[in-house]
Amino acid sequence: MIDVVILFFLLGLLAGLARSELKLPPALYDSLSLVLLLAIGLKGGEGLARQPLLPLLPQLGVVILLGVAQTLIAYAALRRLGRFDRANAAAIAAHYGSVSVATFAVGVNWLNARGIAFEPQLPIFLAVMEVPAILVGIVLARGMATKTDWRRIAHESFLGKGVVLLLGGMAIGWIAGPEGLAPIRPLFFDLFKGILAIFLLEMGLIVARQTSELRRRGLFVIGFGLLMPGFSAVLGIACGMAMGLSVGGLTLLATLAASASYIAVPATMRLAVPEANPGLSLAAVLGVTFPFNILIGIPVYHWLAVLISGGSS
Amino acid sequence: MIDVVILFFLLGLLAGLARSELKLPPALYDSLSLVLLLAIGLKGGEGLARQPLLPLLPQLGVVILLGVAQTLIAYAALRRLGRFDRANAAAIAAHYGSVSVATFAVGVNWLNARGIAFEPQLPIFLAVMEVPAILVGIVLARGMATKTDWRRIAHESFLGKGVVLLLGGMAIGWIAGPEGLAPIRPLFFDLFKGILAIFLLEMGLIVARQTSELRRRGLFVIGFGLLMPGFSAVLGIACGMAMGLSVGGLTLLATLAASASYIAVPATMRLAVPEANPGLSLAAVLGVTFPFNILIGIPVYHWLAVLISGGSS
Amino acid sequence: MIDVVILFFLLGLLAGLARSELKLPPALYDSLSLVLLLAIGLKGGEGLARQPLLPLLPQLGVVILLGVAQTLIAYAALRRLGRFDRANAAAIAAHYGSVSVATFAVGVNWLNARGIAFEPQLPIFLAVMEVPAILVGIVLARGMATKTDWRRIAHESFLGKGVVLLLGGMAIGWIAGPEGLAPIRPLFFDLFKGILAIFLLEMGLIVARQTSELRRRGLFVIGFGLLMPGFSAVLGIACGMAMGLSVGGLTLLATLAASASYIAVPATMRLAVPEANPGLSLAAVLGVTFPFNILIGIPVYHWLAVLISGGSS
Amino acid sequence: MSLALEKRILLTIVTEAVVEQSLLADFARLGVRGYTVTDARGLGSHGLRDAAWDEAASIRIEIICDRNLADALLALLREHYYANYAMINFLHEVEISRPEKF
Amino acid sequence: MSLALEKRILLTIVTEAVVEQSLLADFARLGVRGYTVTDARGLGSHGLRDAAWDEAASIRIEIICDRNLADALLALLREHYYANYAMINFLHEVEISRPEKF
Amino acid sequence: MSLALEKRILLTIVTEAVVEQSLLADFARLGVRGYTVTDARGLGSHGLRDAAWDEAASIRIEIICDRNLADALLALLREHYYANYAMINFLHEVEISRPEKF
Numbered sequence A, B, C: 001m002i003d004v005v006i007l008f009f010l011l012g013l014l015a016g017l018a019r020s021e022l023k024l025p026p027a028l029y030d031s032l033s034l035v036l037l038l039a040i041g042l043k044g045g046e047g048l049a050r051q052p053l054l055p056l057l058p059q060l061g062v063v064i065l066l067g068v069a070q071t072l073i074a075y076a077a078l079r080r081l082g083r084f085d086r087a088n089a090a091a092i093a094a095h096y097g098s099v100s101v102a103t104f105a106v107g108v109n110w111l112n113a114r115g116i117a118f119e120p121q122l123p124i125f126l127a128v129m130e131v132p133a134i135l136v137g138i139v140l141a142r143g144m145a146t147k148t149d150w151r152r153i154a155h156e157s158f159l160g161k162g163v164v165l166l167l168g169g170m171a172i173g174w175i176a177g178p179e180g181l182a183p184i185r186p187l188f189f190d191l192f193k194g195i196l197a198i199f200l201l202e203m204g205l206i207v208a209r210q211t212s213e214l215r216r217r218g219l220f221v222i223g224f225g226l227l228m229p230g231f232s233a234v235l236g237i238a239c240g241m242a243m244g245l246s247v248g249g250l251t252l253l254a255t256l257a258a259s260a261s262y263i264a265v266p267a268t269m270r271l272a273v274p275e276a277n278p279g280l281s282l283a284a285v286l287g288v289t290f291p292f293n294i295l296i297g298i299p300v301y302h303w304l305a306v307l308i309s310g311g312s313s
Numbered sequence D, E, F: 001m002s003l004a005l006e007k008r009i010l011l012t013i014v015t016e017a018v019v020e021q022s023l024l025a026d027f028a029r030l031g032v033r034g035y036t037v038t039d040a041r042g043l044g045s046h047g048l049r050d051a052a053w054d055e056a057a058s059i060r061i062e063i064i065c066d067r068n069l070a071d072a073l074l075a076l077l078r079e080h081y082y083a084n085y086a087m088i089n090f091l092h093e094v095e096i097s098r099p100e101k102f
């Protein structure tokens, strides 16, 4: 049956499409995303505390390569098939090479609801995959010989809210361990799904705002927004197989790969590649890929993961 | 004994009357009311899932008529006895013909605390009763032949925050059912009373702001603010008897009828009947009727419901 | 082991020092502190309901004297040893004579985590100690013959957010008792530590902002910020012994005494003694004393309390 | 020397938040294609509006336009809004670049 | 043609949020019956005030009045606020309708 | 008589919130030592920016400075920001006290 958090997304979407007066205070949206990021991090850190960290390093290398590959492939497709100019192709590609926390949270929720386990390092992958695509996208748009302010961009990428809260949460979870986390469990773990539900209500409202932009952008954007995640998911499963992930881990890495950023990347690319049209990327990411992933993608990626890995669901 | 959530209301009231510096961030107030509306809707939808919906349609007709009747009676009283001009009489009447979510929530809390059951369709009544009084009020103020922008008003009424969240919550509760809702229960159900408590703290502060206005308005407004809810409650119980509601349902429908809107109606009437003085309606609704209902009214309506229905408390 | 809430403080501190983009919405910070203040008050009031109140009156007299004494001693030290002018010495002294809710909350958390009981009147002490130091500080800066607007200052002090929520919460807890509070327990008690954790994350960010100011202020401010709390803690333990407090109560009163205000006092002193430099006080209070107290102070005060009282830890 | 600066009118309106949508829709009908809104609070002949809750919230609207449009907007305010809403407005000349935008 | 527009002074003050009540009370004593406040942040000789928490919050106050009142307000600021608070102010002429309001 | 009031330029810029840090850093390089920022929303040739989420948030920056600095700031905006960002700006003369601050 359809998850209750998805119903909240659909409510927001319908309300937005009907041009309802419903609005969430921006401070609520920020607060919810803060708790979600910390909770995902804490959970991951708690799990990591039970295993050695060193063997993870090569895995981080793999997911970085995965993000870079996705960005390059997306760029090529947008340039060749979509006939986009360099700046716009690079900007859109960076969004798709990076990841979306909301999509990841829905994936986690989907697996939890079905009792499917996944590796505790997945939240690290989430944090690590946020940044490389941004750097690749900028180089694609500008070349290396540019006067891009790399220091500022590195700062904004590595010390952005998402990375700090995810890695910070992981560090806290790792240090505190299950017992240390017990007293904050009611807020960060018991409320997780309720908070995710309200967060997705707002996401529905935001997605609804993209439709007019989408209509103007035509079929290629829609097609790209639907096909690119499928392609990335397969790439993600391949990488996950190489790392020996479980079916849950494969599903979640596929979800990560398929997801596209709509927070960190837009803000950074707006400054680094200002001539790219931000409406274009957001229409594809929010108007097509995000709803596709959470409504259809995740179960499909799980099915694929089972199929490819030959494991049982 | 007095409910703890009422103590929070009194704290806010006292702090406000003493002109304390205490203020709640507006975003917190908005967030709490969002959760309350969703929670009420979810709970109602969960209950509705266990019964056929068709038999409810005539009941909806009855509560719509109830709202219309209240508005017309309030208008007549204000014109004849209060000697108010047309615009102000119509605006105040619309407030009293509509309903208050906060009052409803306190009523739900009062019944829950005493283990008194009520029908799951009550939240639908809440959503349905919000709008008719607005339309009647506008017609009373303007007549039918007016150039009132009905499209805009319909849009604002039917797609306002309150209606969307209540009906949306009910739809989600109905689709998900008790099992589907389980993961979000900690946020929407376990925290309900705590959230209601903080919400009522803010309501106390808001009510305290009405006192200077009240002093200027004289006795008629106070008298109307006290008598109209009593009258409406009896009307509500009568309608509830006609529908065959339980004592809990009767109490809650009486509470709904007795309650007066202070969110949706003021905003809409301000635009549709701008020459009405908004301070007047709010002084009556917030300064008199709201505190009367939550402090005294609800137990009295329950007592009446028991008395009239001949049931046991 | 280090408490998990302290890890959140350290995360905020590190993020702030690294100049991360991480920011909490101000409305979230305000909302969290509202819940913390209410929760501390409710808990205290619940405890007080089980004992006679009259014997507490002399204790309140003692803690008022404690706050006054701390302010005078700090003033003398700052004038004589620090060679501060009258206004700045008085302003800083007032901060240290008053108390910090956040520090108190961390102390409560520390004791709870170790199962160490403390008297229920401690939250009253917190409320009562907030104000006297402000009045003493103003007299020290201005003398009695001044045209200080005492009415305004009394109003701001006694009806400030902190005092109203603490005493209001206590009154509610006292009236409602354990049973009456049960329905709001999930929000105010179960989530307490999670809320404290996020609150301390923000405190870490705020503390990090003080470092540049600190660097400019030199060693005396740092020394004062470290030594004054130690001295005050001993004073607090002495007062607590005189009242016959338990080891937990001694620890918490020492923590209270050692803590310095960074909310109520800065705002009031800014208006009452405007020529004092607010950056100076905040650098000492937030940059030195607050982190010292929550990281090192509290365990030390507990150790001292055990030592002095001869009790068992 | 300021390159290519032209003159326009900056019209500022402070009023109740509740009329925002309706007012801006009316303005659009008169030809306004750009405006800026900030949230505000204040005091005036309609009493204190301290933004503590929705009913008491105010907004501050700025519109850069030519004198003719400003006059039309003022006429609209005078006819439909002055009587019933807390509202003030004021205007003055400003120098702008990119005149094609206004 | 702009109907019945008169001239007044618009005085704008940017200062620390903590003085809001005190400043507005002082202004009321000098005869101010209307003002508009917006929340702000900024940089000045007193450093960065980024509104990240209460102590670092700023406000922007606008007052429309005649030249005499503006002068009186400036004198008050000069005497009681300039020395100790982060504060700037500036003023210019604006055209208003409904002169009875100001 | 207004004591010791001098003239300066008040330059106001309304633009996307995302450029705030970058723009203010550029301004600092040109010699800006003070500014005031308020959060805003609005409509313009780049469409509706209603501040409903980060991407759609706008800011309103005010800078008091002399004509030369204002010209330099405008030149910077023209060269680096006009083409790619939702942005307007306008300026006018204001009277200030304490000229040493600007």
Ligand SMILES: Nc1ncnc2c1ncn2[C@@H]1O[C@H](COP(=O)(O)O)[C@@H](O)[C@H]1O
Binding pocket: D014, D015, D040, D041, D042, D043, D044, D045, D046, D047, D048, D049, D058, D085, D086, D087, D088, E033, E034, E035, E036, E037, E062, E063, E064, E065, E101, E102
């Ligand atoms: N003299 C004034 N100077 C600045 N703002 C004012 C003035 N008078 C009124 N306002 C603003 O305009 C709003 C509506 O004014 P009013 O219609 O007079 O109540 C007030 O809430 C203030 O925000």
Ligand SMILES: Nc1ncnc2c1ncn2[C@@H]1O[C@H](COP(=O)(O)O)[C@@H](O)[C@H]1O
Binding pocket: E014, E015, E040, E041, E042, E043, E044, E045, E046, E047, E048, E049, E058, E085, E086, E087, E088, F033, F034, F035, F036, F037, F062, F063, F064, F065, F101, F102
């Ligand atoms: N040149 C300027 N232009 C615009 N606003 C300024 C300027 N200088 C200062 N401000 C504002 O006025 C506040 C107080 O200024 P100051 O007293 O110089 O620190 C600052 O925080 C800014 O918001």
Ligand SMILES: Nc1ncnc2c1ncn2[C@@H]1O[C@H](COP(=O)(O)O)[C@@H](O)[C@H]1O
Binding pocket: D033, D034, D035, D036, D037, D062, D063, D064, D065, D101, D102, F014, F015, F040, F041, F042, F043, F044, F045, F046, F047, F048, F049, F058, F085, F086, F087, F088
């Ligand atoms: N005519 C105008 N009057 C006032 N503000 C405007 C005007 N045009 C644009 N703006 C503001 O400037 C921002 C950017 O404008 P634009 O680059 O035209 O999209 C808009 O989002 C508005 O906030």
Ligand code: NA
Binding pocket: A070, A095, A096, A097, A098, A099, A232, A256, A257, A258, A259, A260, A261
């Ligand atoms: Na991706």
Ligand code: NA
Binding pocket: B070, B095, B096, B097, B098, B099, B232, B256, B257, B258, B259, B260, B261
């Ligand atoms: Na009613």
Ligand code: NA
Binding pocket: C070, C095, C096, C097, C098, C099, C232, C256, C257, C258, C259, C260, C261
């Ligand atoms: Na102290």
